[in-house]
Amino acid sequence: MAATIRDITKMTGLSLATVSKYLNGGNVLPQNRALIENAIEELQYEVNEVARGLAKNCTKTVGVLIHNLDNIFAGSVIANIEDILRQHDYGTIVCDCRGDIELEEQEIKFLLSKRVDGIITIPTSGNSFYLNNAVIREVPIVLIDRTFEDRNFDCVIVDNIEASVQAVTTLINKGHSKIGIICGDDNEYTARKRLAGYYKSLEANNIKIELNYVKRGSLTVEHGYHATKELLTVSNRPTALYLSNYEITLGAIIAINELGVNFPEDISIIGFDNLMLSKIVKPTLWTIVQPMEEIAASAANLMLKRLNKSETGEAVRVNLSTGLLTGESIKQLS
Amino acid sequence: MAATIRDITKMTGLSLATVSKYLNGGNVLPQNRALIENAIEELQYEVNEVARGLAKNCTKTVGVLIHNLDNIFAGSVIANIEDILRQHDYGTIVCDCRGDIELEEQEIKFLLSKRVDGIITIPTSGNSFYLNNAVIREVPIVLIDRTFEDRNFDCVIVDNIEASVQAVTTLINKGHSKIGIICGDDNEYTARKRLAGYYKSLEANNIKIELNYVKRGSLTVEHGYHATKELLTVSNRPTALYLSNYEITLGAIIAINELGVNFPEDISIIGFDNLMLSKIVKPTLWTIVQPMEEIAASAANLMLKRLNKSETGEAVRVNLSTGLLTGESIKQLS
């Protein structure tokens, strides 16, 4: 059995209160301080955070709930959040709900029963109903990647429509009008927005929308790969492709290479998030990049502010912009 | 403030013990059961797991500590572990130590102060010193991916030497003797083993080892990419490449495609772990696969057994074998 604070009182002859005060950074006579520190060393004492959590009604942990852990975006965001939180002595309980709405609701219950001090989440569900209990208990919540229409929450998002506009406009400015898009399907919030941005910029430039240039599917390498092969063999094939997420970009590159098609000569492309590819592929890739670390940092810091009450106002909405990484993968059409 | 068990006693007129018994699955008179269930519904009561944890001296959470969260292997293993544990009512506190030994030690302290019931970890450190406190407190530990020489722990590993032997022997059986390897560097446990397996099978077949066929580096796409380019331009270039990890395989494929080199005609390759690639690349890829879900399941189940004391003996060592996925990426030399 691990040593308790009581063992320290016995060893030092001091009282519970004094030792506790020391542990919480209070003032103690130098001689007593020495006694306590010695005892702690001797006994290998470490605070029992469970007991402390009960006494203080706060656990110094935040729950992070996402749709899928084995995914680059989520993995990297979580790793960074965890990092920052830890530096402020907060632990992180990670749950992944596998894109399942029922599980998502259960996981929130689970996190609440663990009495997390706050919840950071990339929502799966389309409405915020599943967060009711957390709201009632006044557990701070920070949303990442999306918001809800039905209620305001703190959130950290990027403007996905604008990201697409950036990408597509870049292509248009280089003379392209036959532009394909490979994207997720309509029940994905970010996919919907990105597709909307694609439509928006085509319309703004009076370019007719070709429905067979739009390849909806899953957000996977497979979809990127197959959709690219299809788009490259379609009659009246597009001159440029907008690859609207990390995995899709990867799949597309593999398909293009495999077909022996060259970019930018035969096809122009602009990718998404795939820094790894943009760094190593030759010719280099034009890429839309989400500020993943900034997203993580904003979410973590916003949460920290809610936790230490330095932010108490209305729901704050952090809007980050995507960046545009220039490359050589887009051909200038005359 | 959330409702407590005491609120339920007031509402039902029953005692603490009865309600507690109900909550823990004990027998209660039907009428009382109804009363309690009604009160729970009414009050939106949920067990405070922190209080329960203190009373029971067990928290129903296990800590998972790994070197790097934004990595396919770790991400996918953790996602699966979390899944299984959750189904048994265990939560998961995830920490990533960024491959830093000092952080690793701190994280263990952190997990212990949170009183996790068990720890599952992919070790970073070369010795088990940092686990001392956990051992003393008799917190069950399950290692993944590697073991220590200095002390026996429960562990779930694959035979990395054998994996390499499988890969290299496959190449040799198809008539290759000029075989390159791209791998991690010597301070990576698994990389060392995989390289050792490479040497082993060459020696077993009396094939002379060419040191410039061995490309050590980081376990990254970049390394796979650049090393491949180097190996393909070296004089007396190898006829086959063994790509000894996921990221390296990905980088190599990109490099090969980019160079306009064809496999298996111009170069034979066998990859590692990259199921995604082996599924979508044409010609299909020969691939060594680690049973990631099985690794996760074994680790989680072993932990569960330790936790419920159904396994109490000596350290158990689960040895899983890698599989060989056949493909078309290896040319038969006459």
Add this chain to the structure above:
DNA sequence: GTGAAAGCGCTAACAG
């Protein structure tokens, strides 16, 4: 600055 005592929400004997 220190100590005594009550309490955080729950569990677990032990009687009844």
Add this chain to the structure above:
DNA sequence: CTGTTAGCGCTTTCAC
């Protein structure tokens, strides 16, 4: 089956 009671390990008044 139910109720009483005494903790689990720590924090936090409130006197001294």
